[in-house]
Structures are given as C-alpha cells and as structure tokens.
Amino acid sequence: MKKLRIGIIGMGNMGSDHAKKLINGTITEVELTAVSDMDEMRLTASKTYLPETFGYFTSAEELIDSGLCDAVIIATPHYDHPRLAIQAFSRGLHVLCEKPAGVYTKQVREMNEKAQESGVVFCMMFNQRTNPMYRKMRELVQGGELGAIKRVNWIITDWYRTQAYYDSGSWRATWAGEGGGVLINQCPHNIDLLQWICGMPSKVRAFCHEGKWHDIEVEDDVTAYLEFPNGSTGVFVTTTADLPGTNRLEITLEMGKLVCEHGKLTLHKLSQNERDYCFKSKEGFTNPSVEVSVVPAEGDNSQHMGIIASFAKAILHGTPLIADGEEGIHSLMLSNAMHLSSWIGETVEFPIDEDLYLYELKKRISSSKRK
C-alpha cells in the first residue's frame, strides 16, 4: 500500500499532539517522516517519542525542501500559515493547515490560488466537522426537510481561559502576534460550523469588547447579530471569561427547531410548515402538533485524525475533503467581519471591504504591545 509521507511544521501543543498519534500508526495510509520547529528545545523534546532515523529541522524551509515529505501539516502561530503554505505549494507539497488559515482573507485567497496553480491538495483542519452532532445538524438543515431557516442562536461561551493562559506566550492575544482574540484563536471552529451548517450571512453587526475580562489588547467578549440572504437572523455570543460557559446552538426552521446542548441534539418537529399554518389557521392562538425527539448522532467522532485521514485519502485516491482551502476563506471572512463591524461601529455587508479590514488591523498592529 502506498503511504502518504507527512511532515509537521510547528511542534507546539497541536503539532506534538498530532505527531504522537501519527507515530503510533493511527492512520494506516499516513507515515510521519519529519518535524520542524524553530525552538531547539521542542525538537529535542519530540525525540523522546519519535524515531531517531527521522527528519528533524529547525526551519520549515529545510523540512519542505528535504524530499522526505509529500505533504505538510502547518501548526505554527496563525500569521505564518499563509507564507508557509505558499512555500509548500510552490515545492509541490500538499498542505493541511491548522485553523485559522490566516489572519485576513486576502492571504487565504492567495493561498488558494497558489494551491490551484501547483495542482496540490489544500485542506483545512476544521476537525469539529467530524462531530456527529454537527454533521447531523447540517444534514437536517441542508437536507431541506425542515424547510428554510428562520433563526439561529449560538451561545458558545465555554472557552474559559485564565490570565495565566494569556501570559504564557508574549505573542498571545496581541494584534501583532495573533491578529485577534477569542474570534481568531478559540472560535474559528464554531464560526466555520455556523457557516457550514447555516450558510454565510449577508450582514453582521458585532460588539467586540477588547481586554474586558483579561489584561490583553484583543477581544475576549463578543456578541454578533447576523442576517442571512433569506432574511433569517442570528446571534453569536462568545467569550473566554464565563464560568461555567454555555454551548447551546439553536436553529429554528419552518418545520420546527433543532437544539444542540449538553452533548445532545433535540429535534422539535412540526406536523405542518409554520409558514403555511400561520396564514391558513382560522384561530389566533393555536399551533400545529409538535413531536420532540433526541436525534441519534453517535457515529465516529474522529476529530483531527479524521481530517488527516481524509486529507490522505484525497491525495491518494482523489476522494473529497471534509474542508478544503476555500472553506478557510468563509469562516475567516465572517470573523473579520465581526472585528470590522465592531471597530467601525456599523453593520458590515458581505463580501466585506478587505482593504478597510486590513487598514484597521494594521493600525492596531502598529500600536500592539508586541511589535
């Protein structure tokens, strides 16, 4: 059997986690062959669980040029994702990129162009898409049997972080080091799932509070109001300071309501389409009958390994990816839109003004604590 030879760039929390799993042969079609990190200490640490006869590099460029890898996983801080991905593409390597793809959409658009030019596979690590509950929600919403969406409400406030977390790296929670706070670090998964399940909004008005709960310069508290092309509305609330946090995603549709909370997906299904019922009923206070059920959504919750396996399959067998590089643009544009709306104090329409976003971001970078 042909195996995909993979290298990991960046051996921080995520990179080393992937390495430990891959070296155990978790994915039969993948062979981990090399790792790189600018930090010698991290490389040394990785030698305790990785084979001696292996590619160890202190620069991503050396790993890319080593001839040891057909593909790379990029797990460095966000700002380096685009540059490294483009470098890998130019050498004909396939790329699986940790979220977010970049800090602003212009970069990610360029990444996609370069991947296409090189004819390689560009995949995004949106591992939450492997969660059977979210897969089921998407299937039910996109399948159409519940009719059009009317309202979405996601309270996703279970991203608690202490001040010690933010103090653990000088790049953390700075405009120059990360390009944002909870939206760019913790929430890319949720924002991706939101657009994956419900589609992209057409407008957003967000209220981001910077350094509200922690001694940081970026946002740690966000409330965003969304409008979708079909007129439905939504609310997205997140923070890293609520305890205990909430993770409750509610989607109301013409045929009922889906609620995902406490690891359970509940469907409230109407016997009739509400939109028809509303205008046909002769009574003012009645409603069609409702059937409530817990939707079975067990299946495989393969997370990161599921994404890596599908990445390998796409390269080796041409099967579809769970999240391709284009998907990196959507969620990032939505997150950028929330930042921009809050910065200018106005509703922002999609596609957003990318130049204005970048101008506003650069202003913040120039006065960032970490320059």
Add this chain to the structure above:
Amino acid sequence: MKKLRIGIIGMGNMGSDHAKKLINGTITEVELTAVSDMDEMRLTASKTYLPETFGYFTSAEELIDSGLCDAVIIATPHYDHPRLAIQAFSRGLHVLCEKPAGVYTKQVREMNEKAQESGVVFCMMFNQRTNPMYRKMRELVQGGELGAIKRVNWIITDWYRTQAYYDSGSWRATWAGEGGGVLINQCPHNIDLLQWICGMPSKVRAFCHEGKWHDIEVEDDVTAYLEFPNGSTGVFVTTTADLPGTNRLEITLEMGKLVCEHGKLTLHKLSQNERDYCFKSKEGFTNPSVEVSVVPAEGDNSQHMGIIASFAKAILHGTPLIADGEEGIHSLMLSNAMHLSSWIGETVEFPIDEDLYLYELKKRISSSKRK
C-alpha cells in the same frame, strides 16, 4: 372588614377574565361593583355572569363618576391607558393599569405625576412578577451572593400568533392602534422582568423587523443587544412566529450561572469568584469547581389575582405594591429604546430622547393602515 370597591374599564379578554374571578370572591378584600365598555354587546355578555344590581356603563367616565368605585382596573387598548388613568386620578380613584402603562414614556411620566398630586395608589399589572421562578432569580441576582452580572441572554420566542390573531381586530398590530407589535403587546412582561431582575441597561442596539412573518405594519421579530452600567452585556430575542418557541433566560454572574428554562431554574455555583480566580490561577486551562442544583422555586404563582390583592392591600393597609406606576416607565423606556434604535439604525443610550421617539412614532402613525 372594609372592602375595596373596584370597577373594571374595558371588558375585552383581560377585563372579562378579571371580572369572572373577582365576582367569585377570589380576593376577600375586593368587591367588584361596576364594569364599563364602549361595546354594548360586551356589556350584555357580562350580564350573564355578573349580578343584575351592578354598575354597567358604556363609558369609562360614567363609571369613574358613578360613586360606585374606590379604584379601577384599566384594561382597554394601550393608547387609552394614560387618558383614563389621569381621569380616574383626578376623581381621587386608585388605578391598577394593564401593561403597557402607555405607548410612550412621556405619557407614563404624566400619569405618575397626576397620581402623586391626587395622593392615590397607581399600580401596574406586571403579574409575571408573581412567578416564583422570576422572584427567586431576582432574589439571587439582587441579593449579591452571586456577585456582579456579566451577561444576560433571554430567548423569549414562545409568543406564537397566527395571521388570524392579527386580523381579529382592525387596531391590532398597527402604529395607530397599538403603537407597536411584539414589543408593546406581548413582551412588556418580559421586558419588565428583565429590568426588574437585572436593572436597566445603559445602551441598546436593536434590530426590529416589521411585518416580517405576518401581514402587519409593526415588528414581529426583534433582536436586541444591551449594555448595562457595569459593563455587562445582554441579548433579548423575541418574535411571534417561531414554532415551537423558546423561553430561556440565562444570567451569568461572577459566582456562576442561572438558567431558567422548561419551568425549571438551575443554578451553577462556583466555589470561587471567577474574577479573582482568573488572575490568581497559575494554570491556563483550569477552573474552580462548580455545583449544579435546581433551585426550589415553588411558592404561590398568583399572577393577576396576586397583583389585584396587593393593590387592595396597598390601599387598605399601606403595604408596598408588587409594581408601582414608576415601574411602568422603565420597561416602556426599554421597549421604546428598542424601537428607536432600530428605526434610526443606531445604538441608543438611556435615558432615551423621548421627543425623537415620539416624532418617529408619529411619522408611522400618520401613515398607519388604521388612522
């Protein structure tokens, strides 16, 4: 025992409901003595369950001047509340007014002034304040043992109404007839509870959608973002078109979280104040222990009769009201702020510009379907 002689002005749904309960002696200290309605049919209908020797009037003025009543309950359409209340005050009658007190705050301020001048009792029918769960929430939040509020989220979308409901009266859901939609007709209770439990916000940015789900000219879909004086934020979502609707009130505080849903109040209580913990913890991803419990909140849920009884007690014995006339201003200002913010497309600060609100409302009244 001295009894309070009460008359009811307006024998629609609410008025006739109160009459049926009061005539059965539900409240020992209250004697129902008279009713009035401009509609003869309604008066005739009321004679089937009210005594023959009783005051029946086709005008509120006659009832007020009849000498049969010490106090009146005003249960007419909203726009008439201020005029009738002021008339009753000027004749020395106490007033219990259905919600909302009026359609704009200027009116309600005048009502309060007139009540004070006459030295009579002015009470608001905020009967949801008798719900033990909301009483308990208020006690826990205002009591201070949970620390300061950090976030509020109320999804209150279980006000379903069909088009037939709106078609049942030509005044319904018109600017001229009601002065608003779901905010002024269905939600005054929720808006009152919100400010009663959490205090008044300092800012609001609302998104009201008019005639979105029904053939009406006023709003039937609202999302509002709130900011409170202490910096905490909130979201209030309501509509008359979601099926099945949701009624979920979540309040996050420094010491944990309260969630009121499915007729159950759950407290998630932290062993330490999160604000202290955040800065003292040496770890990035830890949190203090949490104790989850269902808060006993059974007690008496006396609703309208509870308010009427407390109204009588306040007059006869000088005890405090559950909701006095001043309380009619707060919730109405919050509801007016949501309308105004949406109309002008901007964040509105409290106290709101009442003249601007009235100017904008009058524009809508002048082009209302019902003039």
